[in-house]
Amino acid sequence: MSLTIKLHDCHLNLLNNNHLGISKPKTKVPNLKLKFRTKPIYHSDPLLSVVYNSTMHASSARPPQSAVIKSSLIDPDGGALVDLVVPESQRAAKALEAEALPKVRLTKIDLEWVHVISEGWASPLRGFMREDQYLQSLHFNSLRIEDGSFVNMSLPIVLAIDDETKERIGSSNNVGLVGPGGDLVGVLSSIEIYKHNKEERIARTWGSTAPGLPYVEEVITPAGNWLIGGDLEVLDRVKYNDGLDHYRLSPRQLRKEFDRRQADAVFAFQLRNPVHNGHALLMNDTRRRLLDMGYKNPILLLHPLGGFTKPDDVPLDVRMEQHSKVLEDGVLDPETTIVGIFPSPMHYAGPTEVQWHAKARINAGANFYIVGRDPAGMGHPTENRDLYDPDHGKKVLSMAPGLEKLNILPFRVAAYDTVEKKMAFFDPSRAKDFLFISGTKMRAYAKSGENPPDGFMCPSGWKVLVNYYKSLQTEEASQQQAVLST
Numbered sequence: 001m002s003l004t005i006k007l008h009d010c011h012l013n014l015l016n017n018n019h020l021g022i023s024k025p026k027t028k029v030p031n032l033k034l035k036f037r038t039k040p041i042y043h044s045d046p047l048l049s050v051v052y053n054s055t056m057h058a059s060s061a062r063p064p065q066s067a068v069i070k071s072s073l074i075d076p077d078g079g080a081l082v083d084l085v086v087p088e089s090q091r092a093a094k095a096l097e098a099e100a101l102p103k104v105r106l107t108k109i110d111l112e113w114v115h116v117i118s119e120g121w122a123s124p125l126r127g128f129m130r131e132d133q134y135l136q137s138l139h140f141n142s143l144r145i146e147d148g149s150f151v152n153m154s155l156p157i158v159l160a161i162d163d164e165t166k167e168r169i170g171s172s173n174n175v176g177l178v179g180p181g182g183d184l185v186g187v188l189s190s191i192e193i194y195k196h197n198k199e200e201r202i203a204r205t206w207g208s209t210a211p212g213l214p215y216v217e218e219v220i221t222p223a224g225n226w227l228i229g230g231d232l233e234v235l236d237r238v239k240y241n242d243g244l245d246h247y248r249l250s251p252r253q254l255r256k257e258f259d260r261r262q263a264d265a266v267f268a269f270q271l272r273n274p275v276h277n278g279h280a281l282l283m284n285d286t287r288r289r290l291l292d293m294g295y296k297n298p299i300l301l302l303h304p305l306g307g308f309t310k311p312d313d314v315p316l317d318v319r320m321e322q323h324s325k326v327l328e329d330g331v332l333d334p335e336t337t338i339v340g341i342f343p344s345p346m347h348y349a350g351p352t353e354v355q356w357h358a359k360a361r362i363n364a365g366a367n368f369y370i371v372g373r374d375p376a377g378m379g380h381p382t383e384n385r386d387l388y389d390p391d392h393g394k395k396v397l398s399m400a401p402g403l404e405k406l407n408i409l410p411f412r413v414a415a416y417d418t419v420e421k422k423m424a425f426f427d428p429s430r431a432k433d434f435l436f437i438s439g440t441k442m443r444a445y446a447k448s449g450e451n452p453p454d455g456f457m458c459p460s461g462w463k464v465l466v467n468y469y470k471s472l473q474t475e476e477a478s479q480q481q482a483v484l485s486t
Contacts (some may be wrong), residue, residue: 058290078124
């Protein structure tokens, strides 16, 4: 016999500030298998789907002592990870097939999406979206899968082509994909070509059609007027040969590493900026809270975004060098931290995009996701304000369809405590003692060579940033001198 009960207000907050609320019934019902589902919880509570069996064990909460710890902490969307790389024994034949097909040339950012799709970050998606998938993503932020359930898919993952390419494809059912360097990348089969309504795509993804949106300017505005979808097969794993490929762990590789480390919880933190001590405080505090819940070995997935970013963001290679210094200096514990690169391009689409960031980490095996102020947001490109409400990202994650199995961890605001001389959680009762150092302010410090307050960032990590901005200034001076000389 089974009974499903929806929990609304019955929450046992195991941690301070409701950061990791777990719901348990107050009374036991003998001989019944009960499934409890939480109502969406807003702003400061995680959205948890807690399941109890007849022994009243909470599968989302304290792990049983006898449990075998595997990477199945959280199932990938659709139940199985997608891997679209052609087996080595079949690659020669597939390359011959691709060579004979009409070709679609990929941009650098198109190739980043090939990388994302082929490794299963977008599971269960198996290629660039056909029109029905595109419309579901654009209008519902989710896809209905074969069993009738929904998975989150808040960003359209599409491939644009121009009129000339469409004409060249003609009636062919399959096309070969060619990388920016002219190399064969793979095959898109059983294709569908449909209209690329750019204005609708931009308005629904960003909630704005203001000029100056970075991804729009870089990718969508110059793109063709058609979208082509189909099933993707990739001839070999995407490599960038930039000295950072060893950081680009696929979802399958990450799950194996979580197994190797015997993780009983994995909490993911995405960022596109250098790690300062406020970030570290947050990540270390999250691990402490998970330990307080009863987990024995929570593992941090420090997962910087590695695809397209806007020009004024710190480049990936500099960020990765800075992250390594944070680990070397012991600000984060290397034994309980995995650093990997998330290959997705950045949209800066706020609450819409943060759902994609969370969904992708489900496929990588993370069952907790940290979200903070204005995730995936940016300043309005033409007005002096934020493009999105800073609190909407975490609110949307608590309600987003398809993310119910992921525990959302909104974090407390950290700032520089001028009394304690360190980064600390903001205390409103003594607000005057705290200094907020924005990313813009941090970059201004680094550009000028001025040191931030002691305790803001580990010294070796800060030196990486200062050296980067010095090299930029030297390069700019050289270019200016060359212009004057001519």
